[in-house]
Amino acid sequence: MTGMELSHPRVNLIPRAELERRRSRRAARAWLVALIIAALLAIGMVGGAWAAKELAGRKLAQEQQRTGALAEQLEGYRDVSGALRAQESLTRMRATAMGADLSWTALIDSIRRQLPDGVTLGWYTIASGPAVGDEAETAGPSGTITVMTQNLALLTTAAEAIRDGDAVSMIALQHTEATEGVVVATFEIAFTSVVNSGAYAREATE
Secondary structure, eight states, rough: OTTTOOOOOOOOSOOOHHHHHHHHHHHHHHHHHHHHHHHHHHHHHHHHHHHHHHHHHHHHHHHHHHHHHHHHHHHHHHHHHHHHHHHHHHHHHHHTTTTTOOHHHHHHHHHHHHTTTTTEEEEEEEEOOOSSGGGTTTEEEEEEEEEEOOOHHHHHHHHHHHHHHSSSSOOOOOEEEOOOOOEEEEEEEEEEEGGGGOHHHHHHHO
């Protein structure tokens, strides 16, 4: 037939068994690739989890080390704080016990300076005043002093001279006796708290 082309039918000559085998191989390769990818993902996840665990462990160890160092520092501060509290307590105790501290030399010298000519200070027995309590704010040391003179009239002048000022709150004649023309007189005397130095009390408040 002129002007006409004949089409030949295509026939797959590959056996069906071969086709099935090829499909099975492709499927096996696909499954193998999928398994490899899944294994790689699993390994990556396990590795990531292990790395995160190691990092967290290192951070935890660093924080524990830092906490230990801080605890040691706090323990050192606690020792210092305890020592400071003990020092403050001892200072307060000393201030309480020595609240009536005074300069004995200055006190006796002041009595000698107040005596008139012709009267000398012999001996004395004076005790510190109260260190604590309401009386500690006003009361000072007290006791007795003994003076000697050849002029009995000077005893009144001596008592008035000693009483003059704010350091002595009371002076009273206890007794007198004469020995070989010398009059020995014993006075009871009490001082005010102004004679106390207050050094320990000031130290406690500084």
